[in-house]
Amino acid sequence: MCQHHSRNPILCLIPPYLLDQIARHGNKAQRDAALSTRAKDSTFRSLRMAAQPTRARAQAATAFVGKRRSIYTADGTETLPGTLVRGEGQPASGDPAVDEAYDGLGATFDFFAEVFDRNSIDDAGLALDATVHFGKGYNNAFWNSAQMVFGDGDGQLFNRFTVALDVIGHELAHGVTEDEAKLMYFNQSGALNESMSDVFGSLIKQYALKQTAETADWLIGEGLFTKKIDGVALRSMKAPGTAFDDKLLGKDPQPGHMDDFVHTFDDNGGVHINSGIPNHAFYQVATRIGGPAWEKAGRIWYDTLRDPRLRPNTGFLRFARISFDVAGRLYGVGEAPQQAVKEGWAAVGIAL
CATH class of the missing domain: 3.10.170.10 (Elastase; domain 1)
Incomplete structure (x- = not known):
């Protein structure tokens, strides 16, 4: 809110x-x-x-x-x-x-x-x-x-x-x-804004706990719910839509693929909902690269956020294309990290 x-x-x-x-x-x-x-x-x-x-x-x-x-x-x-x-x-x-x-x-x-x-x-x-x-x-x-x-x-x-x-x-x-980046807090740019915070929030926890992409839980807000709620966290980057399923709160509405993108005017155009798609893309990239997610996948996302081509109204596809270019610049065109970026975005329905 x-x-x-x-x-x-x-x-x-x-x-x-x-x-x-x-x-x-x-x-x-x-x-x-x-x-x-x-x-x-x-x-x-x-x-x-x-x-x-x-x-x-x-x-x-x-x-x-x-x-x-x-x-x-x-x-x-x-x-x-x-x-x-x-x-x-x-x-x-x-x-x-x-x-x-x-x-x-x-x-x-x-x-x-x-x-x-x-x-x-x-x-x-x-x-x-x-x-x-x-x-x-x-x-x-x-x-x-x-x-x-x-x-x-x-x-x-x-x-x-x-x-x-x-x-x-x-x-x-x-x-x-x-x-x-001053990403506008509306529609896809707003969902990217929320997703960047989830990405960094998860990386901060992983860095503090010295976890790899494979051993991290990829949950956002674990421990916030009391035991009265049937849920593990607010969101799951590994499996969007599965963080909670509770008779009071309902079911986690986050999609993990563009096929399930939610069109709504609520929540500033679904910024907390559709952020599940770029969240899952980052998870896919990080686990494909392997090791500590902050080292390569995190660097690609951070440099993409700082890229001058990233406009305030940037949507998922433009962000994905820039991240692909950044991965090639950082780690070599056609090398494994850049390929992981391409495959990670493809896994959520965004082809590069």
Whole structure:
């Protein structure tokens, strides 16, 4: 939910179709939590956040090198950023949400620095701020072009939103995409925007756990659902459409092939739904190449995101063609990585 078409949208983790399902089929407490989350998201969506890009540019201008994390608590209020609880280099606070956010921001910073030689999400040393304990039973997490914000979940359907490292990486990666490509958050370009965050979120988790493409679970948001939900995660890059099948939430609607592309005006043209197609393409490429997915497949996707041919309205086919060219430039025309890219996109119905 909570996204709009402006240059600096509020980019949330939980898709609107899940909140809709809860609002329709949940008990009173669940419906109230879902409707409350939707109301807050709608408010965020209407805000222009005019001051935040200025703040980000001011921080970027310092070109600071190294991590600068600040974790705040809203303490159940909706005031941002809230009260500072833990700053860079300070010891663990004992509050799981605070410490998970601190560690997640650090793991994300380290991944981009060590794998892609990128200095924070804007490549200019942007300080990483996060607020936890936002609102009462807020079932979402979002990036607002200036900081991360995490809800605690309602405790019935969702756990706290700091539990999954890939979720933290996903939201911060929106900042990378915003900085590099400014992909429009609508239709296929919006689905690519969401997919880039899933790709980087999964790679950040794999890098932290030192997993290969073959041993990774390729799940996004594992641990977010409580035991009351019949599901393993929000999304599966390995098998889109299989992450959950629950009497309250319904069945995971993500397609993994262009034959099943969903045409809708909901969810900004299905950005959280159709992202399953490029997600699965990346999985196919990474497993064909083998080994740590961040090394070659991740480099191809990262360089594609930064390619000047990638326009704000880029769709799946254009992204696929650029990624094929990038793979040839990086690893040799006709060599195995480029062939893996061609086969990976073909596996989701996009022929190059």
